Amino acid sequence: MSQATETSRSADKIGVLLVNLGTPTAPTAAAVKPYLREFLSDRRVVELPALLWQPILNGIILNTRPRASAEKYASIWLADGSPLDVYTREQTRLLAGALATRGHDGLVVDYAMRYGEPAIRSTIARLQAQGVDRLLVLPLYPQYCAATTATVWDEVCRLMLTLRDIPALRLVKHYGDDPGYIDALAHGIDAYWSEHGRPDVLVTSFHGMPRRTRELGDPYYDECQDTARRLATALGLADDQWRCTFQSRFGRAEWLQPYTAATLEQLGRDGVGRVDVACPGFVADCVETLEEIGIEGKQIFLDAGGKVFHAIPCLNDSPAWIAALADLTTRELGGWLPAA
Incomplete structure (x- = not known):
């Protein structure tokens, strides 16, 4: 291998992308409606023929459910936004810090939502703009389900179809028994x-x-x-x-x-x-x-x-969960990370 090739590869960065389900941007019917449309239009989420489901979705559900859902979101909304977004953002920040303390400060850690914002497409584009050429996709679903984990992979692969230079990819399938x-x-x-x-x-x-x-x-x-x-x-x-x-x-x-x-x-x-x-x-x-x-x-x-x-509260930003998440990430990056 030439020195030029070695230099080029050493400049490549490893990215870690956490992905959660998603959330509307505000606890209002106007914000909930497009979120529900995207979520409930996913063929892995609702496995009915489109000709049957879309009239029900657009004619009934999206005209009735957003207001009721908005009231539910309003009852739990935090000062900084949706709890799911707030905690996922914090998990991302803490994971990056935990990995850095283990000597992996060159990793680029970010997060996306399968539905809504930040979108998988825009987050991966941001990672690639930072030089990421190897990407670990870690859905925040401990148990595998086609309607959750698989649809994250669907969206990632749809994006890959549009890219000339795709990154090397790994997907964490599940960790409910970790x-x-x-x-x-x-x-x-x-x-x-x-x-x-x-x-x-x-x-x-x-x-x-x-x-x-x-x-x-x-x-x-x-x-x-x-x-x-x-x-x-x-x-x-x-x-x-x-x-x-x-x-x-x-x-x-x-x-x-x-x-x-x-x-x-x-x-x-x-x-x-x-x-x-x-x-x-x-x-x-x-x-x-x-x-x-x-x-x-x-x-x-x-x-x-x-x-x-x-x-009982979920794991959220608990130190034990962040440590477990760092362990899982490090293990899934085996062979990509430089030897300690």
Whole structure:
């Protein structure tokens, strides 16, 4: 290899791109509508023929749902914006710092949203403008699902079709069984219980998917069950002290069960005094955790006769999670990083 080639390759930078689901730019119907249009137009998210789905989406859903969704976002909006964006941005900053302290200060770390802004396309363009020629794409979905992880890869590959000089690419498929991730979850829950006491039952709630997706071979259900079992073991919980459930059901089709809302209602009716809910499928708090669980879920449990309800915060910017994320990133970059 010539000296010129060695010099050229040594100048190439490695990029790390964190990708989360997305969020509207404001808690208003006007901002929610285009976000929902992009999200619900993804053929991996809604697996119905376009000729059937698009009239329903544009004629009914986008004329009714944005206002109701905007109210939910408004109830959890932070001074700096959407919680999902605020926490994902902070995770990106902290990950870059953690990697730098390990001697990897040459890495370029950035984030994007699959739907909305900052878009994957514009973020990758920014990374390439900084000299990134090798890119690790790390979706912030611990459990693999075609409607989440795969659609990130779809979007990245669509962009690659338009580029003359594409970067080398790696994708992190899943890490719901990663020991560091499980330890970070358990550490956060243990710390919460040290301050607030322990519940009678811990409900682990994951985002739901239509049951048909599992029948078609999607591993998401099994990966969620595996994460829940590993977390329960790490916390030392007996079988009757925890549940694994699924939230955010949409439409009339049967979704993965048991449903979180129905479980909370039944626990209230059964006279369970205190229930805590953790959401191990979300690494950052968002409308699904803060509003759907923290507000709606709480009301369902209390109305059914439950006494005390706690929604445990997601990993967010916890040091244990940032350390686990740095470990995961370093491991996935194996062979690209210079020898320590």
